Amino acid sequence: xxRLYDTAKSTLAxxxxxxxxxxxxxxxxDSLRASLVERFSRCGKTNCHCHHGGDKHGPFYYLTQCLAVxxxxxxxxxxxxxxxxxxxxxxxxxxxxxxxxxxxxxNAELLRRQENLGHD
Numbered sequence: 001x002x003r004l005y006d007t008a009k010s011t012l013a014x015x016x017x018x019x020x021x022x023x024x025x026x027x028x029x030d031s032l033r034a035s036l037v038e039r040f041s042r043c044g045k046t047n048c049h050c051h052h053g054g055d056k057h058g059p060f061y062y063l064t065q066c067l068a069v070x071x072x073x074x075x076x077x078x079x080x081x082x083x084x085x086x087x088x089x090x091x092x093x094x095x096x097x098x099x100x101x102x103x104x105x106x107n108a109e110l111l112r113r114q115e116n117l118g119h120d
Contacts, residue, residue: 005102007109018106025099032089034065036077061086 007014040058042050050056061083065073077083107117 002101002105003098005105007105011110011113011115014106014110018103018110021099021103021106025096025103027096028089028092030085030089031093031096032086033093034063034086034090036083036086036090037062037064 009017038059038061040056041060042048042056045051048054061077062074063077063086067073077086110117
């Protein structure tokens with residue numbers, strides 16, 4: 001669910017915020033629409049401690065992307081550097097989404113006020 005932004009401001013204030021958002025809007029090259037999933041699991045060895053009340057193996061980190069209905073891309077990130085790169089890229093994508101959501105809410109409010117959405 002989207003975060004709600006304050007659109008009860010004056011039209012001038014909304015336009016100023018819109019200009020600021022557009023000036024700050026950047027698509028970082030490492031942006032990544034995905035999830036980083038941490039998993040613990042049992043191995044196939046029946047004598048292993050993980051089958052007898054001991055701790056499971058892990059954590060294992062998987063990058064997961066939903067590409068289409070029924071189509072998921074998932075793979076193990078073995079290296080710590082990969083895991084950190086995934087975290088950073090996911091965070092950058094989330095920041096971009098938040099900026100776009102605020103811009104969209106401002107534009108919707110401007111439309112409601114019968115204002116032009118074009119460049120100011």
